[in-house]
Amino acid sequence: MTSGPSETIATTPLPSMDALPTMHDLPSDDPLEPGLPDEFHGIQPQLLAETLRLTDYAASEIFCAFDLNLYYDPNNTSWYKRPDWFLVVGVPRLYRGKTTRSSYVTWDEKVNPVMVIEFLSPGTEAEDLGPFANKPLPASPPGKPPNKFTVYEQILQIPNYLVFNEADRRLRYFRLVDGQYEEQAIAPNHPLIWIPEIKLALGLWNGTFRGIPQHWLRWCDAEGNWLLTDTEVERQAKERERLAKERERLAKERERFAKERERLAKEQAELREQQERLAKEQAQQARARLEAYLRSQGIDPDNLP
Incomplete structure (x- = not known):
């Protein structure tokens, strides 16, 4: 399935890399933003992180985070998105090998995420699904940050984008094809998504985590064994x-x-x-x-x- 019309992103010459801010120069949060909307947004990322086992990357070459500022535009260094969960491979686990991160600055790190997962909440559908939402957001006016879908697709060009709705357990997978997201078909009764870049599959597991029995997103291997x-x-x-x-x-x-x-x-x-x-x-x-x-x-x- 091919996505609908996408926003046109204006490009301007990049400033000098030495003049761009790093993680230490940019705020790690916004006091005006609300916190996590529910328990699921805090617990589900823990299961994703704890079951992540990559064969092609050492633990020191993997960074995953949730609800962390992701700065994406060197021309607008205060613009950021805050994914519910994202994964980067081929970067040091610690910032410059020394400290934990307070944010992830793409022009400083020089590696974009390989995948992003958003947990759908009431009011976030248009932001998360862009042209695939029932009521898509209008194009962002000039000088205003684009929506998450546009940032992931057009600016960061993240190859794997997943959106999960806990309420109806619907999992949607968007794969970057020729610069645009195409929604991939998923078996509704047994959703299982193979992510080729990390050689793992993501599926819906019915079990108990942190004392809560319900359906969770969880990693499994090529044979379907839960990690x-x-x-x-x-x-x-x-x-x-x-x-x-x-x-x-x-x-x-x-x-x-x-x-x-x-x-x-x-x-x-x-x-x-x-x-x-x-x-x-x-x-x-x-x-x-x-x-x-x-x-x-x-x-x-x-x-x-």
Whole structure:
């Protein structure tokens, strides 16, 4: 599906890179902006971050963040968007390898995000979906910041853009094709999106996270196996350790039972030998009594007629 008409972004010569502000020069928040609209906006990014496991990048080369200022225009250095979650690969985990970030400045970092996820909220549909919204926003007037959709598509050209509506669990995926976002078809009953740049899939998982049972966005591998959080990895390791100890206990128990069976078998064999010896002794005693009786009657037991 091809997106509708897009806004035209005026371009002007870039100022000198040395004159541009860095992360330390730009505000990290706006006191006039409201905070996170609900718990989901704060909890869902944690699951995305905790299950992110990339094979082509070390942890020191991955940066992901949520609700963090993303500065995108060196001609308008105060303009920023605040994605609900975004991922950058091929950059230091720490800013210049030293400190955590208070914002992400694209012209300073020189690497744009590989994907952005927005969680749809009442009132944000037009901003998040642009021409794909039921009621798209009008084009931004000159001198005003464009909407998120336009920034992600035309300015940053982020190859993967996803919008998730927690209310109806609808996940939408926009892939950058020839400079424009095209919405990709997703199976409604089993939404699973393969992101080729990071070799992971994003799907809708029904489970409990932070004590809340519901549907969550979660990473999985090419075979559809959900990737685990560190807590789940630790829990599984403890469970494997417990099972290993249980198997060891059962093996020792089986060994003890085997020895017990061997002891009982030996005792039974000895008992049979005793019974056979006793039966033989009783037969010998009975024969001796019979011979003695015959002799008392004047009969030679060795020469019976």
